Amino acid sequence: MTARGLRSWYLVHKWTSLIATIFLLLLCLTGLPLIFHEEIEHYFEQHPPLRPLTADAPQIDYDKVIAGALAARPGEVVRFVGFDPQDPLGFVITATGLVPPPLDGHIQPFDTRTGELFAPEPADDGFMNLMLRLHTDLFMGLPGYLFLGVMGLLLVASLVSGVVVYTPFMRKLDFSTVRSGRSRRLKWLDLHNVLGIVTLAWVLVVGITGVINTLALPIQGMWQTGQLAEMTAPYKDAPPLERLGSLHKALESARNAAPDMVPSFVAFPGTQFSSQHHYAVFMRGTTPLTARLLKPALVDARTSELTDMREMPLYVKTLLVSQPLHFGDYGGLPLKIIWALFDLVAIVILGSGLYLWLSRRKVPSEKRLSELNGKAMDAEGRA
Amino acid sequence: MRRGLWMIFRWPLLLALLSFLGLFSALVGDEVYDLLSWLSLGVPLLLVGVVWRRMLQANRSRL
Numbered sequence: 325m326t327a328r329g330l331r332s333w334y335l336v337h338k339w340t341s342l343i344a345t346i347f348l349l350l351l352c353l354t355g356l357p358l359i360f361h362e363e364i365e366h367y368f369e370q371h372p373p374l375r376p377l378t379a380d381a382p383q384i385d386y387d388k389v390i391a392g393a394l395a396a397r398p399g400e401v402v403r404f405v406g407f408d409p410q411d412p413l414g415f416v417i418t419a420t421g422l423v424p425p426p427l428d429g430h431i432q433p434f435d436t437r438t439g440e441l442f443a444p445e446p447a448d449d450g451f452m453n454l455m456l457r458l459h460t461d462l463f464m465g466l467p468g469y470l471f472l473g474v475m476g477l478l479l480v481a482s483l484v485s486g487v488v489v490y491t492p493f494m495r496k497l498d499f500s501t502v503r504s505g506r507s508r509r510l511k512w513l514d515l516h517n518v519l520g521i522v523t524l525a526w527v528l529v530v531g532i533t534g535v536i537n538t539l540a541l542p543i544q545g546m547w548q549t550g551q552l553a554e555m556t557a558p559y560k561d562a563p564p565l566e567r568l569g570s571l572h573k574a575l576e577s578a579r580n581a582a583p584d585m586v587p588s589f590v591a592f593p594g595t596q597f598s599s600q601h602h603y604a605v606f607m608r609g610t611t612p613l614t615a616r617l618l619k620p621a622l623v624d625a626r627t628s629e630l631t632d633m634r635e636m637p638l639y640v641k642t643l644l645v646s647q648p649l650h651f652g653d654y655g656g657l658p659l660k661i662i663w664a665l666f667d668l669v670a671i672v673i674l675g676s677g678l679y680l681w682l683s684r685r686k687v688p689s690e691k692r693l694s695e696l697n698g699k700a701m702d703a704e705g706r707a
Numbered sequence: 708m709r710r711g712l713w714m715i716f717r718w719p720l721l722l723a724l725l726s727f728l729g730l731f732s733a734l735v736g737d738e739v740y741d742l743l744s745w746l747s748l749g750v751p752l753l754l755v756g757v758v759w760r761r762m763l764q765a766n767r768s769r770l
Contacts (some may be wrong), residue, residue, distance in 0.1 A: 467749035495709050498720040500758055504765040511762070518758055521719045598741045613734045648734065655733030656742045662748045669755055 330492065337485035341634055344478040346672050352671045354459040371443035371491055372433045374411065384439035386572040392441045393418060393432045403429065406589040409615060412436045422594040466541050473538030479531045486520055491516055507685050514675040515581055519669055526666045533646035543643045548596060554703035555632040556624050565593060565601060565625060573628035578605035578621040581630050585609055593625045601625055610653040616644045644666045722751045
């Protein structure tokens with residue numbers, strides 16, 4: 325590569341990193357507890373006591389569950405019913421209105437075998453919520469998501485340019501060499517290089533899927549005005565619902581339509597994931613991958629009969645598959661620990677990059693570049 | 708010795724392929740797929756550990 329070309333790549337690496345580093349550090353630090361959010365929440369919030377099933381235990385009737393949940397929250401409406409992927413636990417989410425903001429929901433857990441309702445979970449406004457908001461939208465909603473998405477794009481540019489400028493450094497070095505004998509700066513330069521190249525694939529995947537996740541809201545919007553609108557088009561001019569029909573039968577209809585799937589959550593009529601006239605039952609498969617690929621079954625909320633069920637379009641599937649690849653929550657606790665270790669290495673890479681910039685020598689960039697080309701590599705250490 | 712691209716990138720390439728395999732395999736299934744994922748994603752981390760230890764040892768030997 326010509327010296328000019330290399331210089332441009334070096335500038336790309338320097339500036340994309342400089343702009344994004346502080347935010348990437350924030351993402352790495354807040355991401356660390358978020359990797360273990362399930363474990364942390366289970367530890368601090370008591371799991372509802374699931375009783376062992378007995379022969380005379382009642383069978384769940386979802387309509388009774390809904391009635392019970394509403395009786396406990398007078399004046400509220402049900403927005404969603406969700407299902408725990410591991411335990412036989414469900415959640416009724418109620419609020420004073422059907423439309424967002426979704427953060428003001430009230431969550432009542434229930435046993436999906438017997439229908440027993442448990443005491444509501446305390447509202448989650450503590451440490452984990454702070455971490456989540458700092459990690460996702462910086463308390464700014466959509467602009468915050470998109471801003472962090474841009475930071476993620478800068479990370480990707482920094483990774484690509486980083487690989488390019490890695491090349492001249494390694495012309496005269498064996499892979500994974502860290503020259504620790506000469507100077508601090510040289511040692512950290514080598515360390516920055518080896519840690520960066522070794523973790524490249526993981527950081528790249530988590531970075532790109534993170535960027536895709538920042539587009540969740542626009543993707544939801546596209547799906548609502550696209551596929552969802554198409555699926556509910558026959559009901560466009562239907563008169564408003566007077567009362568909701570049986571959720572229990574609606575779930576049965578959805579299960580019959582997709583016998584090898586289980587419900588993930590139900591969006592009630594009038595919420596952003598359904599029409600005014602449907603229970604939208606989002607079905608999921610049972611392998612780690614298909615469990616993420618939700619399939620919406622729309623059930624008429626008056627008659628409880630299935631009206632339409634479709635595969636999600638590709639752009640939604642991309643988002644749904646990006647979620648586990650970013651969160652690391654699809655391979656048990658060991659995978660989460662692996663995620664955390666990579667995250668710690670990423671913090672060292674960011675820190676060492678910042679150190680290398682702060683301790684840079686005040687020499688003309690032409691000189692540094694001739695060193696980059698390998699002609700005077702060792703001079704790098706004599707700062 | 709000036710190394711060519713293949714010499715420079717053969718190990719990084721192998722590590723990247725292992726990482727992709729690990730990231731992908733846990734998505735496909737559980738149990739043996741999870742195990743494969745932990746092992747292959749563990750290789751780059753193990754290497755980080757080796758580099759780190761080697762550096763600490765070099766530091767100590769200079770004292």
